[in-house]
Amino acid sequence: MDNGLFGRRNAAIDMLRGLTMFLMIMVNHFWTVIDVPHALEHFDTFEDGMGLSDIVFPMFLFAMGMSIPYAIERRFSKGLSGESTLGHILSRTLALLLMGVFIVNSEGGFSSTLGYSKGIYWILMVAGFFLIWNCYPKDFRAKGWLQGLGTVILAFLALTFRTPEGGYFNTGWWGILGLIGWAYLFCAVSYLLCRKRPAALAVLWLGLIVLNIFTTGLRDGSSLISGGNFIDSFAGALHLGNGSCALMAMGGILLSVSERHLDRQAAWRRIGFGLGAAALLALIGLLAHQWWITSKNIGTLPWCLYVSALSVAVYVLLRVLEAKNLTGWFRIIRPAGTATLTAYMVPYIFYILWVFINPEIPAWMCGWVGVLKCALFSLVCIGIAGALGRIGLKLKI
Numbered sequence: 526m527d528n529g530l531f532g533r534r535n536a537a538i539d540m541l542r543g544l545t546m547f548l549m550i551m552v553n554h555f556w557t558v559i560d561v562p563h564a565l566e567h568f569d570t571f572e573d574g575m576g577l578s579d580i581v582f583p584m585f586l587f588a589m590g591m592s593i594p595y596a597i598e599r600r601f602s603k604g605l606s607g608e609s610t611l612g613h614i615l616s617r618t619l620a621l622l623l624m625g626v627f628i629v630n631s632e633g634g635f636s637s638t639l640g641y642s643k644g645i646y647w648i649l650m651v652a653g654f655f656l657i658w659n660c661y662p663k664d665f666r667a668k669g670w671l672q673g674l675g676t677v678i679l680a681f682l683a684l685t686f687r688t689p690e691g692g693y694f695n696t697g698w699w700g701i702l703g704l705i706g707w708a709y710l711f712c713a714v715s716y717l718l719c720r721k722r723p724a725a726l727a728v729l730w731l732g733l734i735v736l737n738i739f740t741t742g743l744r745d746g747s748s749l750i751s752g753g754n755f756i757d758s759f760a761g762a763l764h765l766g767n768g769s770c771a772l773m774a775m776g777g778i779l780l781s782v783s784e785r786h787l788d789r790q791a792a793w794r795r796i797g798f799g800l801g802a803a804a805l806l807a808l809i810g811l812l813a814h815q816w817w818i819t820s821k822n823i824g825t826l827p828w829c830l831y832v833s834a835l836s837v838a839v840y841v842l843l844r845v846l847e848a849k850n851l852t853g854w855f856r857i858i859r860p861a862g863t864a865t866l867t868a869y870m871v872p873y874i875f876y877i878l879w880v881f882i883n884p885e886i887p888a889w890m891c892g893w894v895g896v897l898k899c900a901l902f903s904l905v906c907i908g909i910a911g912a913l914g915r916i917g918l919k920l921k922i
Contacts, residue, residue, distance in 0.1 A: 531599065537843040540855050540862060541836070541840055542862045543861040546861035546862070547858045549585060550906050552899070557895075558896070562896070565577045567821065568820070571820065575831070585705070587774065597713065614717065617709065618710040620706075621702045624700075625701065625706060628701075628702065629696075631643060636689055639686070644881050649681070650682060650873075651873050652675070653675040653682070659917075660919040660920070708773070726778060733775055736767065737825075741824065741825055744817060799844070806830050860908070875902070
């Protein structure tokens with residue numbers, strides 16, 4: 526495969542990933558303020574529509590999908606084998622699943638007999654994550670010992686954790702990172718197998734749409750096929766659910782692959798293709814909206830297509846800004862695009878303090894004032910992630 530485009534770092538993907546992580550940290554912090562404008566919040570499960578909070582996660586999935594061809598082709602350009610690449614995919618998936626499960630278990634109540642509180646759990650959890658998955662220098666001799674210590678810490682938490690009802694550490698649901706992990710596994714393996722056959726990737730994307738159609742309830746509460754069928758079982762075995770997460774990520778892969786084929790075309794043709802694709806996705810979403818509501822919690826087809834259209838449009842805009850050298854603004858949030866996992870973990874440092882201090886939310890911290898506070902909080906977290914990277918602390922899986 527010609528790696529001309531994939532051999533270069535794509536600054537627009539970094540910007541897209543950085544913007545979505547900035548927004549993700551911001552909206553995840555809304556719980557610390559009151560009276561957030563509804564248009565910025567998560568909409569209820571059966572409320573037909575979506576707010577800003579319902580757009581952020583799928584856009585991150587789309588950006589992740591866009592990165593997959595770059596990451597895999599970069600490995601092949603270095604002479605690494607398909608087997609080692611598959612092993613790398615599996616190790617990254619395992620890391621995301623483990624982090625997701627540890628975070629999910631921390632979100633509920635804690636037994637009073639544990640001997641440690643939620644704050645202590647978070648301290649140990651974050652320490653374990655950094656010890657195991659920190660980006661150590663190649664010649665760092667203590668790496669193995671530190672990773673072993675991190676493993677012991679996480680094993681201790683998993684073995685001693687109890688809910689107030691006496692329940693044990695469990696998967697429950699996989700959490701945001703876990704959902705990203707399962708979508709990444711399906712899409713990365715799919716690209717690895719089909720990288721020389723782009724049409725097959727398009728077929729898989731269409732297949733995920735079909736999966737979503739047949740496993741998502743219609744507006745009237747009915748389904749096209751009854752539950753407990755082969756499609757449900759097959760999707761369950763692959764941890765695809767109704768396919769919505771993988772659909773977003775696969776859309777990102779298709780955009781990167783399409784851009785590679787258009788790499789030598791005139792700029793206006795590439796922009797026109799991108800805007801045309803965004804418009805087509807939005808129109809198909811409007812058509813699907815006749816039968817399904819727009820719901821992030823359910824993962825309906827209109828939601829997937831609307832956010833896919835928005836993701837493509839934003840990416841095209843970022844490409845234009847990159848071409849015009851209008852990217853100075855990105856310096857402020859660069860760590861969110863290049864040290865994304867670190868930025869995602871930094872808020873837990875503040876939440877540890879929140880648990881111990883347990884401050885009251887002042888009455889004036891509401892509405893748009895509260896939203897501004899959350900945006901500033903996100904910028905601070907991103908700045909800390911950048912500072913941690915400069916002293917050698919950066920999560921990398």
